[in-house]
Amino acid sequence: MSDFFYLIPISIVLGAIGLVVFLWTLRDGQYDDLDGAAERILYEEDEPRRDKD
Amino acid sequence: MTCCLPPPDFIEAAAGPIRRGPSDDEIRMASRDIGKGMRQTDLSVPAVHCGGCIQTIEKALNALEGVDSARVNLSTKRVAIHWPDGSTLPPMVETLVGLGYEPHLYETEDSQKDRTLPGLIRALAVAAFASMNIMMLSGSVWSGADGATRDILHWICAGLTLPALLYSGRVFYRSAWNAISHGRTNMDVPITIGIALAFALSLYDTIHSGHEVYYDATVSLIFFLLIGRTLDHVMRERARTAVKGLARLAPRGALVLGDNGAPEYLPLREIVPGMTILLAAGERVPVDAVVLSGASDLDRSLISGESLPVAAEAGTRLEAGVLNLTGPLTIRAEAGERDSTLAQMVRLMEVAESGRNRYRRIADRAAELYSPVVHLAAFAAFLFWMAFNGDLHNAVTVAIAVLIITCPCALGLAVPMVQVVAARRLFDAGIMVKDGSALERLAEVDSVVFDKTGTLTQGAPQLLDLGDIAPETLAQAAALAAHSRHPYSQAVTRAGSDLTTMPGFTEISELPGFGVEALLGADRYRLGRADWALSAADSAGGTVLSRNGVELARFAFADGLRSGARKAVTALGEAGLAVEIVSGDTRAAVAAVAEELQIADSAGGVLPGGKADRIAALRTGGRKVLMVGDGLNDAPALMAAHASMAPSGAADVGRSAADFVFLHDDLSAVPLALAVARDAGRLVRQNFALSALYNAIALPIAIAGYVNPFIAAIAMSLSSIVVVLNALRLGWSGYRFYRWPLHQPAVAARP
Numbered sequence A: 001m002s003d004f005f006y007l008i009p010i011s012i013v014l015g016a017i018g019l020v021v022f023l024w025t026l027r028d029g030q031y032d033d034l035d036g037a038a039e040r041i042l043y044e045e046d047e048p049r050r051d052k053d
Numbered sequence B: 001m002t003c004c005l006p007p008p009d010f011i012e013a014a015a016g017p018i019r020r021g022p023s024d025d026e027i028r029m030a031s032r033d034i035g036k037g038m039r040q041t042d043l044s045v046p047a048v049h050c051g052g053c054i055q056t057i058e059k060a061l062n063a064l065e066g067v068d069s070a071r072v073n074l075s076t077k078r079v080a081i082h083w084p085d086g087s088t089l090p091p092m093v094e095t096l097v098g099l100g101y102e103p104h105l106y107e108t109e110d111s112q113k114d115r116t117l118p119g120l121i122r123a124l125a126v127a128a129f130a131s132m133n134i135m136m137l138s139g140s141v142w143s144g145a146d147g148a149t150r151d152i153l154h155w156i157c158a159g160l161t162l163p164a165l166l167y168s169g170r171v172f173y174r175s176a177w178n179a180i181s182h183g184r185t186n187m188d189v190p191i192t193i194g195i196a197l198a199f200a201l202s203l204y205d206t207i208h209s210g211h212e213v214y215y216d217a218t219v220s221l222i223f224f225l226l227i228g229r230t231l232d233h234v235m236r237e238r239a240r241t242a243v244k245g246l247a248r249l250a251p252r253g254a255l256v257l258g259d260n261g262a263p264e265y266l267p268l269r270e271i272v273p274g275m276t277i278l279l280a281a282g283e284r285v286p287v288d289a290v291v292l293s294g295a296s297d298l299d300r301s302l303i304s305g306e307s308l309p310v311a312a313e314a315g316t317r318l319e320a321g322v323l324n325l326t327g328p329l330t331i332r333a334e335a336g337e338r339d340s341t342l343a344q345m346v347r348l349m350e351v352a353e354s355g356r357n358r359y360r361r362i363a364d365r366a367a368e369l370y371s372p373v374v375h376l377a378a379f380a381a382f383l384f385w386m387a388f389n390g391d392l393h394n395a396v397t398v399a400i401a402v403l404i405i406t407c408p409c410a411l412g413l414a415v416p417m418v419q420v421v422a423a424r425r426l427f428d429a430g431i432m433v434k435d436g437s438a439l440e441r442l443a444e445v446d447s448v449v450f451d452k453t454g455t456l457t458q459g460a461p462q463l464l465d466l467g468d469i470a471p472e473t474l475a476q477a478a479a480l481a482a483h484s485r486h487p488y489s490q491a492v493t494r495a496g497s498d499l500t501t502m503p504g505f506t507e508i509s510e511l512p513g514f515g516v517e518a519l520l521g522a523d524r525y526r527l528g529r530a531d532w533a534l535s536a537a538d539s540a541g542g543t544v545l546s547r548n549g550v551e552l553a554r555f556a557f558a559d560g561l562r563s564g565a566r567k568a569v570t571a572l573g574e575a576g577l578a579v580e581i582v583s584g585d586t587r588a589a590v591a592a593v594a595e596e597l598q599i600a601d602s603a604g605g606v607l608p609g610g611k612a613d614r615i616a617a618l619r620t621g622g623r624k625v626l627m628v629g630d631g632l633n634d635a636p637a638l639m640a641a642h643a644s645m646a647p648s649g650a651a652d653v654g655r656s657a658a659d660f661v662f663l664h665d666d667l668s669a670v671p672l673a674l675a676v677a678r679d680a681g682r683l684v685r686q687n688f689a690l691s692a693l694y695n696a697i698a699l700p701i702a703i704a705g706y707v708n709p710f711i712a713a714i715a716m717s718l719s720s721i722v723v724v725l726n727a728l729r730l731g732w733s734g735y736r737f738y739r740w741p742l743h744q745p746a747v748a749a750r751p
Helices: A002-027 A034-040 B009-015 B024-030 B051-062 B092-099 B116-142 B148-168 B170-181 B188-207 B215-244 B341-353 B362-389 B392-405 B409-428 B436-444 B452-456 B471-481 B487-495 B565-574 B587-597 B608-620 B632-640 B652-657 B669-703 B709-728
Strands: B032-035 B038-044 B069-073 B078-084 B253-257 B263-267 B276-279 B289-293 B296-299 B310-312 B329-333 B431-433 B447-450 B457-463 B506-511 B515-520 B523-529 B543-547 B550-555 B557-561 B578-582 B601-603 B625-628 B643-647 B660-662
Touching: A002 B116, A002 B148, A034 B051, B024 B038, B024 B092, B024 B253, B024 B263, B038 B092, B051 B069, B051 B078, B051 B092, B116 B148, B116 B170, B116 B215, B116 B709, B148 B170, B148 B188, B148 B215, B170 B188, B170 B215, B188 B215, B188 B362, B188 B392, B215 B409, B215 B431, B215 B436, B215 B660, B215 B709, B341 B608, B341 B632, B341 B652, B362 B392, B362 B409, B362 B669, B392 B669, B392 B709, B409 B431, B409 B436, B409 B669, B409 B709, B431 B436, B431 B669, B436 B643, B436 B669, B447 B452, B447 B608, B452 B457, B452 B587, B457 B487, B471 B487, B471 B515, B471 B523, B471 B543, B471 B550, B557 B587, B565 B578, B565 B587, B565 B669, B578 B587, B578 B608, B587 B601, B608 B625, B608 B632, B625 B632, B625 B669, B632 B643, B632 B652, B643 B652, B643 B669, B660 B669, B669 B709
Parallel strands: B447 B578, B447 B625, B578 B601, B625 B643, B643 B660
Antiparallel strands: B032 B038, B038 B078, B069 B078, B253 B263, B253 B276, B276 B329, B289 B329, B296 B310, B431 B660, B457 B557, B506 B515, B515 B523, B523 B543, B543 B550
């Protein structure tokens, strides 16, 4: 039964990490152009964004 | 890629010397400093619609000297260009026009990034995190954990509820407080009370090692409702972005002749009466002015509804917003920005707006019925159990269980879900909805008032009797006409655009107010007014093509009906709506259109204030009016009407006053929007009925004291899912009749 109590904090911490990563991607503007992202993947050139430095 | 053919405008763009897109001065003024010596220019490029466009534009712009980087946003159809400050402006507009993507600037004042949406999504993410973890732990409790284990799990749940309660729930508390402090009630009031009481009771039971806690219900309620809220916001924001991306028709500034004789580009607010302004062909008049010198033709259709161009010469008065068609003019400002025609129209609109503010949304009206019933039921349950066994804790638990199980989860989703689906359907058909209440108002409409010029008609003349003109003659006329911006010339160009032979004219020149002339070999060709083009005296007037003064062809024009106008008017009539025309154009022109469309009621020569008065009169007569119009003179009426629609080519103020903006040329957008709005209204009522049914079943069970957290969680989720599924039914069986060919790639929008 005590093993169960190790798992709870682990699961919550993992969930919290997921939450923080999501909030970071949101702040980073990765959802600003979802249509564009879907199209860009079809093209060969894979260069880093030039307007971000 | 076939979808990447240049848009039709491109033919015009390539033909003439007329500059398209914003001028360098405007670009420079609209750009903003982003630090590190860089400036950013944001351009709206409505023609962008696929991955190929992104590649084409970014490659071309990044290759330009002086451009640091360019990035296309496909969702908003915009390009952000970074360029070093101090350098000469890179020729980005020319590049884009050359590629066939005509750019324009959009409102910079409110183009600040939308701050609400990220806030809502953050709140949603926190609520999702909390609700999922609590559900997981609740599962353990439901499956039999008890004693100390259960208490610990309850405490962890309480801790997880806090961020959702304090952070994500703020959206509802704020709205509820706002309503209560104004002496009203809305949907968020029962939601807030439900959340607060459920949490308080659960916390009490956690402290006293109780069996039943409602943390999961509290948090999933916040989570579900936030989904509805966020979708609603996304829908409105997308419509707003799309409308903002349309070409701005009012100029941002003007080329003012300074004291030293050098022209300088000044923003609109710095223009004062008495200044001398140079107005090029193709520009709109910035402020009310009078012509000092020059000759040209004016397109006043957007201002007054007149469909035919008028000549301008020294002494002609110009209202702000009039389009200068053919020749450069020197004008003197007569009023500043604030006193111009446009500003007067805005004041008329403010007066008109008060009529619409009285509308109360259906969800708020439902909440008014709902809250007292549920709160009384909870109170009655409390009193009953107190009288029955006198156990205070038990009575409170039952009362709160009543609040939780009837909590308006389904009710809170019932309206926004339907409206989001309806807005999606309309968006796909090229109709932008400003907000959900517009859909509700449109569904109630019982009469339609149309403006004529630019709404029922195309607002641009069309060439008549095309069959009588020999193809080679038409080709010659079209080649000449391509060099002019006069609406008649553009009509000829359009008519001849599919002819491939292009005669090699030389020395082409345009004489403002008269026409275009050019040499073909030794022959002098003229296209324009008959008394100018023909050497012999001609009494008939009209527009002709001549060779050395001899008539080759005569052209007749008329402002043609917008496509789908007849179908739209018929469909509206069949739907039981009274249709009428109110226009600023001449009575004769209005009567002709009314007869062609078989509309009984029509009024011509109406002033802008008169249009709003007509709407007010109809409203006093108990009618709910839909106003459809495009002009600046329609703006007050658009504001005064119960619901309003404008085509994408409408004046800026009209576009922002209208509830709906349709991007396709086809007028069947009006009956389509009406059909969708009515269907949405029906589904909303169905959803309310479903919620009421659910409550009718759940309420007695809750009052009897048989509800535990497990049943509450299942019942709540189930009712929400039923409501959402019902909302998705909208438009499953129909509207195919209204599918248009996507001749305008700019609006081939995808989810």
